[in-house]
Amino acid sequence: MTDSRIDGxxxxxxxxxxxxxxxxxRELKRRQRSFVFPFAVAFLVWYFAYVLLSSFAPGFMAQPVSGAITVGLLIGLGQFVTxxxxxxxxxxxxxxxxxxxxxQMRTDLERSERGEA
Structure with a gap:
């Protein structure tokens, strides 16, 4: 049996x-990662900031902004918006x-699979 990695x-x-x-x-992966990684890191920082503020700054999070609306509630809703x-x-x-x-890659692969140039 031949290995397709060697013989194609x-x-x-x-x-x-x-x-x-x-x-x-490789270019497709690079483009995708150039968007995903920075936004994933930014969102995780934003998320953990909320968790840490909730744990270690409850007074700040409980500050009323308007009526029963607090800073914590606004930041929490901001998570959904983000x-x-x-x-x-x-x-x-x-x-x-x-x-x-x-x-374009799919079109090229379909052509090569059909035996077209």
Whole structure:
């Protein structure tokens, strides 16, 4: 039995290891990570700041802003707003920067699978 990593994929089949090592795929991963990692870190910092403030600054979090609305409540609701904003930003980024490259890669792979040039 031959190892497809050495001999490549059979004729007409897609060599997924070669695809993963290709420049377009590496670029797609780079673009995706350039968005995801910074926003994940920023959101985790924002989230843990809320948790730490809740634990270690209850007086600050309990300060009323307007009526029964407190600083803690506003920050907590801000977590939801931030989640939706990041999601919407990622969808827009993916539509603009990731999807065209992924679509081109898929088209190229489908052509090669059919044996077209």
């Amino acid at each position: 994929a059979p004729k007409g089949a897609i060599d997924y290891i070669a695809v993963e090592e290709s420049a377009p795929f 989640t939706f904003a990041i999601t919407m930003g990622y969808v827009a980024y993916a539509n603009r920067r990731l999807d065209p490259l992924a679509e």
